[in-house]
Amino acid sequence: MTSVNVGLALAAGILSFLSPCVLPLIPSYLSLIAGTSFDELKDGRAGRRSALLNTVFFVLGFSLVFTALGVVLTGTLGLLSRASQIINLVAGVIIIVLGLNFIFDFWKILNVERRFHFRRRPAGLAGSTLIGMAFGAGWSPCIGPILAAILLLAGTTGRALQGVLLLGVYSLGLGLPFLVAGYFFSFAYRQMQKIKRHLKAIKMASGAFLVAMGALILLGRLQRFNVMLFSLTYRLEAWQEKTPWGPAVLFGSVFLFFALLILTFYAVWIVRRRKEAGRLTAAQAVRPARIVFSAILLALSVLAFTGVFDAPGLISGWLDLENVLGPPAAQGF
Secondary structure: OOHHHHHHHHHHHHHHHHOOOOHHHHHHHHHHHHOOOHHHHHOOOOOHHHHHHHHHHHHHHHHHHHHHHHHHHHHHHHOOHHHHHHHHHHHHHHHHHHHHHHHHOOOHHHHOOOOOOOOOOOOHHHHHHHHHHHHHHOOOOOHHHHHHHHHHHHHHHOOHHHHHHHHHHHHHHHHHHHHHHHHOHHHHHHHHHHHHHHHHHHHHHHHHHHHHHHHHHHHOHHHHHHHHHHHHHHHHHHHHHHOOHHHHHHHHHHHHHHHHHHHHHHHHHHHHHHHHHOOOOHHHHOOHHHHHHHHHHHHHHHHHHHOOOOHHHHHHHHHOHHHHHOOHHHHOO
16 A cells, blocks of 8 residues: 555545545535525524434445445455556456547446435435445436545555555545535535536546546556655655754745735735725634634644644555555555
């Protein structure tokens, strides 16, 4: 397991949520999961805790399906471990073709959707889990190729535990936006309406992402890229041992820069809106997402400057997933 694979799986999950076949249907899914109307969700009349809890079990449902698929495929390809080069070659080619189809839409058969439809919502948290499993089993034209790419990526590892972890990370990338949307539906709905204008660009970016992933697998570059990241991390740790304040100043400055950048754009937006509208109330001026992100970055900046936040150690731990899992013999797979 490499951190590069984990990063790819997380990015794939987020892209799946933003795909043209998923994002427009989020309000319908959440309404079905929460057992309430769209208007009640939008106006905040539906209970947030209930909606969040049902969304958690919905995410659990499709995570179980994705993880099971990962175990089956990884276990199957693990039997062909001696043909790992051929597996990488085939997997890379398939992922590249899926990515090109995302961009050019030349393989119409992948546009056939297979979804389960419920005439009425199954009751309780078990019902939310069932809806999640139905969502996971649906092979829509957008989420299907991305999921297939992660399944093939997991399959190239040849180890069931690593396949489970990769599909778990993919499910996390897909599930976290669902959880945020389920709890902060009114805010999330406004953001989704803005994102809808860019769905075509997101689809093109997803296709390019799949082509790049397939090329890395095909050429065997994933491992080399991870080695390069390890080398960079070791140099960073050596710098920290020699000059402890160096990385603290570096990361503290980076966090501070992005916090100030967000606040600057926020201030410019307020000034422009005031000129256009003539007057801007406090409620209209408040943008929770920008304020929260700025506060988080400022807090990280302070923690980095004071040495409380060990950025080099965190990066090293992220990249050293192989040692966290242990060698293959210790995994029992």
